[in-house]
Amino acid sequence: MQIKLSNLGKRFNYEWIFRNLSYEFTTGKAYAILGHNGSGKSTLLSILSGFQLASEGKIDYAVNGRAVTVEELYRYLSIAAPYQDLLEELTLEEMILFHTRFKALRNITPQQLPDLLNLQASRHKLVRDFSSGMRQRLKLGLAIYSDTPLLLLDEPTTNLDQDGVAWYLEHLHQNRRNRLVIIGSNVPHEYSFCEEQLPINQFHYKAQGRKKL
Numbered sequence: 502m503q504i505k506l507s508n509l510g511k512r513f514n515y516e517w518i519f520r521n522l523s524y525e526f527t528t529g530k531a532y533a534i535l536g537h538n539g540s541g542k543s544t545l546l547s548i549l550s551g552f553q554l555a556s557e558g559k560i561d562y563a564v565n566g567r568a569v570t571v572e573e574l575y576r577y578l579s580i581a582a583p584y585q586d587l588l589e590e591l592t593l594e595e596m597i598l599f600h601t602r603f604k605a606l607r608n609i610t611p612q613q614l615p616d617l618l619n620l621q622a623s624r625h626k627l628v629r630d631f632s633s634g635m636r637q638r639l640k641l642g643l644a645i646y647s648d649t650p651l652l653l654l655d656e657p658t659t660n661l662d663q664d665g666v667a668w669y670l671e672h673l674h675q676n677r678r679n680r681l682v683i684i685g686s687n688v689p690h691e692y693s694f695c696e697e698q699l700p701i702n703q704f705h706y707k708a709q710g711r712k713k714l
């Protein structure tokens with residue numbers, strides 16, 4: 502999987518969030534998009550996922566050398582993000598089965614996933630009754646264990662305790678081979694293993710004087 506950004510820019514109303522962003526993401530590596538609160542990490546991840554449009558510039562996606570349109574991207578992508586909804590009325594088992602109707606899992610059956618999430622005791626619990634840490638583990642588990650070449654994680658350890666953080670690092674490590682992993686974060690323990698770092702504030706744009714910050 503390759504993603505090439507050419508002079509990408511995003512603005513909301515009159516405010517440019519970033520501009521002139523040219524960069525290339527390549528499979529097999531993990532990338533950290535870094536920056537302070539409000540710097541544009543989630544906005545960039547959301548644009549990379551095809552959920553939001555850029556205001557200017559271009560993104561080219563390719564899988565095994567074949568160009569992929571943004572409309573086809575969902576087939577190759579899994580994502581875990583704070584703004585992502587879960588299906589509250591389903592039990593854990595039902596939620597996993599629902600998910601696998603759209604995305605196959607990587608070398609495991611849906612029945613094995615609750616054990617891998619350390620949520621075996623909650624198989625029949627409704628998702629709406631999950632704690633915030635359990636919800637985060639479920640989001641991460643569905644993304645990490647989906648059989649997709651592109652994995653986008655926004656603030657992956659939000660709401661996780663120390664064991665949860667260790668769980669995230671272990672399971673991501675086991676499932677990142679031959680994938681492109683992109684993490685939006687400002688917490689070092691979430692991204693310290695990433696080979697590449699992209700500080701989004703390098704692409705901030707100041708209207709007065711029309712200069713990069």
Ligand SMILES: Nc1ncnc2c1ncn2[C@@H]1O[C@H](COP(=O)(O)OP(=O)(O)OP(=O)(O)O)[C@@H](O)[C@H]1O
Binds near residue numbers: 518537
């Ligand atoms: N839909 C929107 N309409 C207007 N402004 C928006 C919208 N979404 C985001 N913004 C603005 O874009 C900027 C970047 O927000 P974003 O959520 O991408 O930052 P972030 O780096 O992910 O922050 P955090 O670390 O707090 O999650 C902020 O100034 C935010 O207010």
